[in-house]
Amino acid sequence: MSINKEVKRITTNTLMMMKQAGEKISMLTAYDYSFARIIDSAGIDVILVGDSASNVMAGHETTLPITLDQMIYHASSVIRGVQRCLVVVDLPFGTYQSNSEIALASAVRIMKETGAHAIKLEGGEEAIESIKKIVSAGIPVMGHLGLTPQSIYKFGTYAVRAKEETEAEKLKADAKLLEEAGCFATVLEKIPAQLAKEVTESLHMPVIGIGAGKYCDGQVLVMHDMLGINTEFKPKFLRQYLNIFDQATEAVKSYVNDVKTNDFPNEKEQY
Numbered sequence: 028m029s030i031n032k033e034v035k036r037i038t039t040n041t042l043m044m045m046k047q048a049g050e051k052i053s054m055l056t057a058y059d060y061s062f063a064r065i066i067d068s069a070g071i072d073v074i075l076v077g078d079s080a081s082n083v084m085a086g087h088e089t090t091l092p093i094t095l096d097q098m099i100y101h102a103s104s105v106i107r108g109v110q111r112c113l114v115v116v117d118l119p120f121g122t123y124q125s126n127s128e129i130a131l132a133s134a135v136r137i138m139k140e141t142g143a144h145a146i147k148l149e150g151g152e153e154a155i156e157s158i159k160k161i162v163s164a165g166i167p168v169m170g171h172l173g174l175t176p177q178s179i180y181k182f183g184t185y186a187v188r189a190k191e192e193t194e195a196e197k198l199k200a201d202a203k204l205l206e207e208a209g210c211f212a213t214v215l216e217k218i219p220a221q222l223a224k225e226v227t228e229s230l231h232m233p234v235i236g237i238g239a240g241k242y243c244d245g246q247v248l249v250m251h252d253m254l255g256i257n258t259e260f261k262p263k264f265l266r267q268y269l270n271i272f273d274q275a276t277e278a279v280k281s282y283v284n285d286v287k288t289n290d291f292p293n294e295k296e297q298y
């Protein structure tokens with residue numbers, strides 16, 4: 028029996044029940060109304076309005092430039108397309124790192140101005156005070172450990188994280204801290220599968236992996252990568268389900284040709 032199919036709306040509690048029942052959690056990013064409608068009606072559990080919008084929607088090299096106002100615009104568009112799934116919104120770079128009051132103010136803006144159901148932020152020990160503050164205001168928080176793209180200039184590379192013992196131990200400790208601080212779930216990005224398995228099994232809260240192997244409680248992918256809209260990013264962990272870039276290119280070429288040759292519009296396509 029699928030918990031997803033039993034409930035009318037997916038909540039943070041539903042995700043916990045899914046973990047307990049061993050039912051995998053599906054999560055995808057979305058940034059606009061139309062794709063949110065498709066993804067929600069296809070039965071996804073969680074939509075993440077990721078700050079990857081900075082890359083795939085705005086064309087920036089990193090997630091750093093996107094602003095809180097821009098995230099609010101994307102998230103409120105997504106919410107209008109969703110009837111069932113849980114919607115989680117990334118707090119963008121610079122809107123929570125300085126102190127917990129600012130973090131709470133940013134989270135409150137997201138909740139008030141978008142109608143979303145939860146926020147996500149990156150980091151372990153250093154983010155705990157902010158997580159506690161946001162959770163104590165009644166806002167559900169999803170954590171994000173491993174490769175944390177907002178710290179790309181600190182890492183200097185998008186390579187697999189926590190391969191070394193010291194970093195793996197820190198990640199395990201950080202994951203425990205996130206759970207103790209009240210996170211309802213966490214993302215683990217680009218870490219070895221065995222480490223992700225250990226962390227997943229040690230926590231009560233659901234763990235959603237991206238490039239973290241099959242033992243996590245759920246998986247997340249960036250929609251533009253899995254649908255082949257963005258074709259420049261092909262990491263080993265990505266499964267590409269469509270090639271919209273090529274299909275759309277062919278469609279546009281046909282349209283250009285039809286216009287140039289006066290084939291479009293035809294008699295039936297005019298008033």
Ligand code: KIV
Binds near residue numbers: 077
């Ligand atoms: O912004 C994003 O898309 C994310 C996922 C990669 C988890 O944080």
